[in-house]
Amino acid sequence: MELLLEQLSNWKFYLVGAFPIGPVGGLLLNIVIAILCLTISFFIGAIFGFGRLSCRKYISYPCIVYIEAIRATPALLLVFWFFFFIPTILGKNISLFWSAVISLSIYSTAYQAEIIRAGVLAVPKGQMEAALSSGMTRFQAIRLVILPQAFRMMIPSFVAFFVSLFKETSVTYIIGIIELVQTGIIVSQRQPDKMFAAYVCMAIGFWVICYGMSHLARRLERRFGMYDLSSYRPTICRKDLSLAPPCNGGKVTA
Amino acid sequence: MITGVKITLLIAVVTSILSLALGTLVAVMRNSRIRPLRIAGRVYVEIFRNIPGLFWLLFFYFVFPEILPSGLGDKLNAYIYYPIVASIIALTFDNTSYVSDILRSGLRGIPPGQREAAVSTGLSRVQQYQYVLLPQTFRKVLPPLGTRMIHNFKNTSLCMAITAPELMWATQQIESLTFRGLEATTIATVFYVGVALCLGAVIILLEKHYKIDISSITQMETE
Numbered sequence: 001m002e003l004l005l006e007q008l009s010n011w012k013f014y015l016v017g018a019f020p021i022g023p024v025g026g027l028l029l030n031i032v033i034a035i036l037c038l039t040i041s042f043f044i045g046a047i048f049g050f051g052r053l054s055c056r057k058y059i060s061y062p063c064i065v066y067i068e069a070i071r072a073t074p075a076l077l078l079v080f081w082f083f084f085f086i087p088t089i090l091g092k093n094i095s096l097f098w099s100a101v102i103s104l105s106i107y108s109t110a111y112q113a114e115i116i117r118a119g120v121l122a123v124p125k126g127q128m129e130a131a132l133s134s135g136m137t138r139f140q141a142i143r144l145v146i147l148p149q150a151f152r153m154m155i156p157s158f159v160a161f162f163v164s165l166f167k168e169t170s171v172t173y174i175i176g177i178i179e180l181v182q183t184g185i186i187v188s189q190r191q192p193d194k195m196f197a198a199y200v201c202m203a204i205g206f207w208v209i210c211y212g213m214s215h216l217a218r219r220l221e222r223r224f225g226m227y228d229l230s231s232y233r234p235t236i237c238r239k240d241l242s243l244a245p246p247c248n249g250g251k252v253t254a
Numbered sequence: 255m256i257t258g259v260k261i262t263l264l265i266a267v268v269t270s271i272l273s274l275a276l277g278t279l280v281a282v283m284r285n286s287r288i289r290p291l292r293i294a295g296r297v298y299v300e301i302f303r304n305i306p307g308l309f310w311l312l313f314f315y316f317v318f319p320e321i322l323p324s325g326l327g328d329k330l331n332a333y334i335y336y337p338i339v340a341s342i343i344a345l346t347f348d349n350t351s352y353v354s355d356i357l358r359s360g361l362r363g364i365p366p367g368q369r370e371a372a373v374s375t376g377l378s379r380v381q382q383y384q385y386v387l388l389p390q391t392f393r394k395v396l397p398p399l400g401t402r403m404i405h406n407f408k409n410t411s412l413c414m415a416i417t418a419p420e421l422m423w424a425t426q427q428i429e430s431l432t433f434r435g436l437e438a439t440t441i442a443t444v445f446y447v448g449v450a451l452c453l454g455a456v457i458i459l460l461e462k463h464y465k466i467d468i469s470s471i472t473q474m475e476t477e
Contacts, residue, residue: 068451068454069447071450072404072408072446072447072450072451072454073408073443073446073447073450074408074409074411074412074422074446075408076411076412076414076422077411077422077439077442077443077446080422080439081439081443084429084435084439085435085436085439088436163304167305167306167307168306170306170308170309171308171412173308173415174414174415181306181308181309181312185312188316195316195317195320196317196320196321199309199312199313199316199317202309203305203309203313206304206305206306206309207301207304207305210303210304210305211300211304214303214304
């Protein structure tokens with residue numbers, strides 16, 4: 001217990017790293033990476049999510065391949081790819097921070113795309129049909145009718161995904177980013193006798209954020225979750241694609 | 255590289271099986287009538303779910319031998335396969351919490367009539383779970399359970415952080431010895447993607463095979 005209290009005098013290091021004199025690190029860096037990834041991958045994920053729902057095969061198939069391939073790859077491997085090989089391919093260095101952000105964004109893009117797709121599919125068919133029959137174009141129907149409803153249902157999934165993404169940011173310690181895990185390791189290497197306390201501090205940092213967020217997700221779910229999103233299986237989804245009107249050269253005849 | 259693949263598969267399979275068993279236990283605990291058991295199960299899940307698996311790997315590898323009595327800890331540190339053992343322990347604990355959560359939600363989703371029927375035919379509590387509740391739960395939660403197992407398989411790549419000689423570690427080794435990092439990593443990626451996709455396909459097949467006719471059950475409920 002005393003050891004723990006002593007460690008808490010290091011709290012600033014755990015929270016922000018060497019910030020005032022050096023770069024930002026610690027828990028704050030985890031949060032920054034997670035939020036950046038979430039925002040970047042939301043927009044790219046939306047493209048892929050809708051791409052997968054598209055009725056044109058040359059759009060939907062590449063999206064399916066991308067999503068399934070990324071979902072089948074460990075985050076660590078992606079982080080590695082970007083850290084080691086993108087510089088050799090591009091021929092110039094990118095900073096550690098950005099390589100972590102880009103790789104985790106790509107990782108989370110696939111998941112976000114799936115969340116968005118599930119949300120859109122969870123909107124009852126009739127909505128789309130009603131929108132189209134009232135003379136909207138498909139784009140308008142998606143933007144004005146489907147998305148507002150789908151987004152509502154996606155919110156809990158987004159928060160839940162943020163938790164898992166936040167935990168995934170701990171992976172970046174392997175390429176040498178000084179985030180929470182790395183700060184804990186640094187402290188425990190400086191003072192090997194206080195290793196246990198350092199690890200406990202590390203755990204507390206993760207736990208507080210994740211616990212809070214997952215509780216938030218649960219509350220949001222109670223508020224917004226009207227449909228059981230997880231009950232949408234891919235086989236059903238393929239069938240549901242037919243809810244999109246047939247492609248008449250990209251135009252919908254009203 | 256081949257040994258790396260073997261170790262990766264070993265860790266993945268062992269942790270999956272162990273966490274399935276432990277997860278069932280924790281799920282049943284959280285569902286039990288005895289309050290301390292429920293609370294213990296909940297505390298376990300909340301702790302292990304909200305802290306990344308990487309942390310548990312590092313914890314079991316570096317810290318666990320330290321907090322044991324010194325003789326035992328030194329023995330563990332000297333044990334040549336300790337990285338593998340530690341990664342199995344850590345990933346099992348990590349995965350167990352998720353599995354138990356999935357199973358618990360499955361257990362809650364079973365219509366209460368099933369349990370009442372089991373009670374009225376005179377089954378003991380263990381028998382209720384064994385013959386009536388758990389088989390249905392497993393069928394029901396197969397899809398999320400499968401996703402979790404794939405995730406667990408992907409998580410084995412983290413074991414490289416504690417020098418368990420699995421695939422990612424072997425890749426790094428090859429890179430540092432021969433500078434053929436690009437090739438090695440490509441092979442590793444293909445392996446991970448291939449195995450994960452195969453697992454996914456197997457799970458979809460299993461799902462089709464074990465699908466319960468939900469409508470008949472709900473019908474029985476309403477009648």
